[in-house]
Amino acid sequence: MTRPTINDVARAAGVSKGAVSFAFNNRPGIAPDTRDRILETARSMGWTPSSRARALSVSRSLALGLVIARPPETLRSDPFFPSFIAGVESVLAEAGYALLLQIVPADDAGHASYRRLAEQGRVDGVLLTDLHVDDDRPALLAEVGLPAVIVGPDLGEAFWPAVGVDDGPGITAVVEHLVGLGHTSIAHVGGPSAMVHGRSRRTAWAAALEAAGLEPGPFVEADFSAEAGASATTHLLDLAEPPTAVVYANDLMAMAGLAVAVARGVDVPGQLSIAGYDDTELAAHLQPPLTTVTTDVIGWGRAAATRLLDLVEQRQSADVRLDPPRLVVRGSTGPAPARPTT
Amino acid sequence: MTRPTINDVARAAGVSKGAVSFAFNNRPGIAPDTRDRILETARSMGWTPSSRARALSVSRSLALGLVIARPPETLRSDPFFPSFIAGVESVLAEAGYALLLQIVPADDAGHASYRRLAEQGRVDGVLLTDLHVDDDRPALLAEVGLPAVIVGPDLGEAFWPAVGVDDGPGITAVVEHLVGLGHTSIAHVGGPSAMVHGRSRRTAWAAALEAAGLEPGPFVEADFSAEAGASATTHLLDLAEPPTAVVYANDLMAMAGLAVAVARGVDVPGQLSIAGYDDTELAAHLQPPLTTVTTDVIGWGRAAATRLLDLVEQRQSADVRLDPPRLVVRGSTGPAPARPTT
DNA sequence: TCCCACCACTAAACCGGTTTAGTGACGAGC
DNA sequence: GCTCGTCACTAAACCGGTTTAGTGGTGGGA
Known part of the structure; x- marks a missing residue:
């Protein structure tokens, strides 16, 4: 019942355990038919080298x-x-x-x-x-x-x-998409700026706005959670001049933000465009479905x-x-409203 | 630079390696002050037993x-x-x-x-x-x-x-909650019936309906995915007599179902109550927030x-x-409509 | 005083592989 | 005919712990 060891195999094949080891790690110094005999014996006994023993002798954990x-x-x-x-x-x-x-x-x-x-x-x-x-x-x-x-x-x-993958290009694509739709006030709800992927997305957002010749839109630092996404959105919608589009650093915050907008009677994408990042499974199945960025x-x-x-x-x-991140356009982004939301 | 071994520690402490091993696995046969000296030496050298070697000698992988x-x-x-x-x-x-x-x-x-x-x-x-x-x-x-x-x-x-935890009681609680709200046509969108947790939730749903003296509502077998949750919902709403409440086997399907209902102009929970299972982070941040079941x-x-x-x-x-699963009542469930949805 | 038990500890075997050094047989070259 | 090199293989060391068997010294009891 107990697992066979290399010794058992060696004995059964009539060779030394060194030979078995050589055969298994196909190294030179074993005649072809001897090698075949050893491998066949091992196979028939159901032997596989113990990774415990291997780890110790090769001084690696594997x-x-x-x-x-x-x-x-x-x-x-x-x-x-x-x-x-x-x-x-x-x-x-x-x-x-x-x-x-x-x-x-x-x-x-x-x-x-x-x-x-x-x-x-x-x-x-x-x-x-x-x-x-x-x-x-x-x-x-x-x-x-x-x-x-x-x-x-x-x-x-x-x-x-x-x-x-650098996530910058993904965010850039989102911003360019929104700019193309006529938006001029594009906000960002970012991850913690203490985290690399929080900061890099924010940087890309700011850079893309600048490249488009737009003023930096409002920025809210959040923490990637739904809770934070919701309150950031509330904050943005409460501004004297709310943005017409919001780029979130992940889908979860975007989805929570979408719910906040809907609850306040803000039409998405009529009055407000929303974009996420991650392409969560649910993103495609929201109402409206979420524009987002997908990565391999x-x-x-x-x-x-x-x-x-x-x-x-x-x-x-x-x-x-x-593969670079890829923009997935869905229903949550649309043309900028003719005049700012009131 | 290379990690010290038990031999180094033994030599430094002036004992045999067996003694070091004994001291570390505090077994009898080592005088208290010797033990202290060994442990202190090991600590100062920064030695920790190699799990590779340990795994081999105790014949376990840990x-x-x-x-x-x-x-x-x-x-x-x-x-x-x-x-x-x-x-x-x-x-x-x-x-x-x-x-x-x-x-x-x-x-x-x-x-x-x-x-x-x-x-x-x-x-x-x-x-x-x-x-x-x-x-x-x-x-x-x-x-x-x-x-x-x-x-x-x-x-x-x-x-x-x-x-x-048996997930049955969670589903039972959901059904009882809906029955208490006056629903009499309660559907279930389940997971694959080939999977244990798909089947057990369906069984609990059917049993709870029977216990309440209600006809079994419509059942659609899905696969826990958003996609399947959406199409199951479409199917249910297309029925001649659509249910007034749907119990989904997980939040993901429920959230997709909610989106389908909203897209069709069905008021949730006015015309249709929706409940999920899992208490996903997003559940509380949807519009309306999702009634669901939470588990430890x-x-x-x-x-x-x-x-x-x-x-x-x-x-x-x-x-x-x-801890048994616990029902979390939120806004997606409400009193049954006075008459069936038209 | 002698014997024995017991305590604290050491030496060595062991876990199951890999790897190195060494050995015998054989063929080629001078 | 002798030496040398190569091939195919074996024996043994090694990885770094745990565990068992054994040993020397001490104290207590008869």
Whole structure:
């Protein structure tokens, strides 16, 4: 009943365990028919090398880590991670690696988790997400000697390579779309400016407005949550001169904002155009359906995993090109109203 | 630079490596002051036992597995897993275990993944989610000798223990709430009847109607997706005698259904009451806000992890009581219209 | 005083692979 | 005929812990 070991296979095939190992990792020094005999014996006994033993002898864990330091509530509605992980997984499975996932309270941004993973030698490298503007995790990882790949736009100054689509062009496309519809007062409800993807979207929004020769519209900093999206929207609609269009940093805030507008009797898109970011499943099924930006998150996961594997296995890695974010126009955006909403 | 090993610590403390191991796993046979000296030496050298080496010598992986066999698209909007995993994680971290996550295409329900995890000895046990009515994974896991805990309602007949709140009472509460509002034609848009949590919700709905002395309302089988929720709703509203209330098996379908109703000019809740299940973050921020059912998913994750740990460590495990699902009444449900919608 | 039990600790085996050093057989070259 | 190199393989060390068997010293009881 107990799993066979390499010794059992060696004995059954009448060779030394070294030979079995050689045959399995097809290295030279084993005659073709001996190799075949060994592999066939192993197959018939149902033997697969124990990753525990392998990990110890090759001094690697054969596992990568992903630490998500966030309160689970904000994770519940995040459309990013499942797809991202699926992409990561598809690469790791092929390479014989496993993914270790930790979801921890946001307290210390997961520092303790990273430290533990490194000290215990649980993983050979980690993926770094949700990067903050002055994130000290890269330094921490450099200190404990854990290779990492930053998931998100490349900041240039980083210790580690970054993989990710720049979200700027997506926001730019949204703004250009709205400008094309005649809007001149385009607001932005952003994520926390302490977070990289909060800041980069805001920057792109501001830059696109400037490029179009428009005044910067009103900006409200929120935190990607529905609650914050709703109150930001209330705030915007209460302005003396409310914007005719709002670009939200994610779908969740946009959807909550849409509900607020509807509840106040503001016609969308007649009086107010609304755009999100993420292309959540629900976005297409709202009333009106939400104009938003879609990204190839699975491909992103694949790219990040590939890059990190190259890093831990000390391979040279090719630069991957990811599909840029793509604007999806739906019913929540329309021509600017003839005169400002009253 | 390279991590110290137990040998380095032993040498530095002037003892054998066995003594260091004893001190760390506080077993008898080490004098208190010797123990203190060893621990202090280890601390000052920053030594932590390598989980690779530990795993090999104790013949356990010190890791549990979670395989999610679903297309990532349907996972994107699933509010369950992040919270669930957070709960699991909180227990595992304390016990020194790690969580191995695999998200794989739905092809073979993850059979290959389970087999691989077992053969390679990657994990000591797995959590089984998304159980199908005639699921063969329990048999597979029994065959490969991998302990498991089924996440979901206990079916009684299973090979392995099950942990999870019964979702029946939640649906029952929704139906009773609607009956109390005077509804007599209450429809259900369910999940796939091939899935346990699809079937159990439908059964609860039918039973609650019968208990209230009502005719079974119309039922549409869907697949938990927004798309399916929308078309099911269209179908229901097209009936000669449309229902005055619809109970959806999850929030996503309910929200899509709500949008369909609004688009058709059906007043919610004036002409049609709508209820979901999950208490998604967005539910409270729709217009009208969605009546739904909330569950303590984090506690659920904790309970499942605890149970599985007890199983792999061969401990007796106490039966945990989970908070039952709780009805959250919001604006999408209201008194039944005086006469059927026309 | 001698014996025994017990305590604190060490030496070595073990987990199951990978990897290095070494060995015997065989053929080629001078 | 002897040496050398190569091939196919084996024996043993090694990864870094845990665990078992064994050992020396001390105290108590007869």
